[in-house]
Amino acid sequence: MKLIHLSDLSASDVAAIWSLVDTPGPALQGTVAWSFEGNGIRTRTTFIQAFRELGLEFIELPNLLKTAEPVADLAGYLDPFYALYVVRESDHDRLAAFARASSRPVINAMSGRGHPCEVLTDACYIDRSIxxxxxxxxxxxxxxxxxxxxxxxxxxxxxxxxxxxxxxxxxxxxxxxxxxxxxxxxxxxxxxxxxxxxxxxxxxxxxxxxxxxxxxxxxxxxxxxxxxxxxxxxxxxxxxxVGYRQKMLLLAVQKAILRYLLPA
CATH class of the missing domain: 3.40.50.1370 (Aspartate/ornithine carbamoyltransferase)
Structure with a gap:
């Protein structure tokens, strides 16, 4: 399963992800390919913390999708080494094409046309607290x-x-x-x-x-x-x-997304 757009999810997928926010689970196995364009200080902070708390190794691949290499070649060469990709990339179409080419889960950590993890977090907060x-x-x-x-x-x-x-x-x-x-x-x-x-x-x-x-x-x-x-x-x-502490939910929701897309 991929998370490039929120329209990739069904209502039951959203409910399942939110149900994992407060549910303890086992450590996950595998290595995450991590490519992060720009600053994104909150999203970067919480995703790295999420990897560590879930027991996932992660390797940074700077500017993963900035090369001229076809996305099918990138996916073909890299998929054997990684269990999942978390990518922040302004070129939404190239990110979506890479997700289609890869056999692994791919999470959009922000693109030029979407910010699904941020919005899933804020919606979860509204649903629970407002x-x-x-x-x-x-x-x-x-x-x-x-x-x-x-x-x-x-x-x-x-x-x-x-x-x-x-x-x-x-x-x-x-x-x-x-x-x-x-x-x-x-x-x-x-x-x-x-x-x-x-x-x-x-x-x-x-x-x-x-x-x-x-x-x-x-x-x-x-x-x-x-x-x-x-x-x-x-x-x-x-x-x-809502206060600054509202964004602390980013960590819990990102962990839930990782657990949902990469079961133990």
């Missing part, structure tokens, strides 16, 4: 990003209510989500993400009046967030901020 997802209204604030695309995919899998607020020029008819140009009258959670390059025109930063109009929902800003850009309110000054 409101069951099947009864929740989630508002995405701002232009579409890789994180937001993963939210669209998860909403299609699980069937919860998702609204995205952004300027009309950023509405995307290919995404199965309700787009709005202004704040809805109610939301349980508002999620922001860093604006894509070039999307500043027409983009509206989230401020205190917007949050008040929505009934003072929980605020889950996807880090790293920039004050004065996507956010005009300091999360630390907002009572509904």
């Amino acid at each position: 409101k069951p997802l099947n009864a929740a209204t989630i508002c995405l604030w701002g232009p579409t990003t890789n994180v937001f695309r993963s939210w669209h995919e998860l909403a299609a899998v699980l069937g919860f209510t998702l609204i995205q607020v952004c300027d009309e020029r950023h509405h995307d008819a290919t995404l199965p989500v309700r787009f709005r140009t202004s704040a809805p009258e109610y939301a349980d959670v508002v999620i922001t993400d860093g604006w894509p390059a070039g999307s500043e025109a027409g983009a509206t930063a989230l401020d205190a009046p917007h949050l008040a109009r929505m009934g003072s929902p929980a605020l889950l800003p996807t880090p790293p967030f920039g004050l004065g850009r996507e956010l005009l309110i300091d999360p630390l000054e907002y009572p509904g901020f």
Whole structure:
């Protein structure tokens, strides 16, 4: 099984992964191929810790997919040495092609079109700590990003209510989500993400009046967030901020994903 898009999963897959978050399990066997483009300080920290806690060896392969070598050749040569790949790669299409070519599980640790592990973590937190997802209204604030695309995919899998607020020029008819140009009258959670390059025109930063109009929902800003850009309110000054400790769940969910894709 691969995890390149959240649409690769079924609702039962998501439930099974979340069920492993609090369930102790045996150590896993094998070596992980680990390739990580960019900083990603939170995701890098928690994945490495997850490998260690699960007893997995890991070998870093810098810029695994940055070569001109065909992905079929990379997979053919490397698959005998590795039990699983965890790859952060901006070129989503090349990552997806490598996953198709490999006989091993491949986890997207972030690409230009998705951030499935981050969104599975945040959704798990919302479901457990704020409101069951099947009864929740989630508002995405701002232009579409890789994180937001993963939210669209998860909403299609699980069937919860998702609204995205952004300027009309950023509405995307290919995404199965309700787009709005202004704040809805109610939301349980508002999620922001860093604006894509070039999307500043027409983009509206989230401020205190917007949050008040929505009934003072929980605020889950996807880090790293920039004050004065996507956010005009300091999360630390907002009572509904989920807090820094919310991201500690990354470790537990990433371990659960690894256990689900690579059974002992």
